[in-house]
Amino acid sequence: MKNWYKVSKSNKNICGNCNGQFEGLQSLDHHSGICPECRIDCIWFSFKDDKTLQVIPEYAPKGFLIFIRWAQKELDELEFLELVVSFEEIANALK
16 A cells, blocks of 8 residues: 655755655645656645645545545635634643
């Protein structure tokens, strides 16, 4: 099974599918984009601690994919941002 996500720890993104490195795609947007190197469908998130998360829906577990598709359909950008911030708060509390 291929990795369904990749976390990069700098201003460079590293694709979890092809390991291509590039800059400038990360955002906090729950809509799909593509890797400019291998052209795979993916979703990019950037966080305030200079980490970037790439999710590759094609390889994601089914439940996570259902969650992503629900968020894309049901939430606007602000609602999605609030959801991610809430997840970040929980993750920080668990550290």
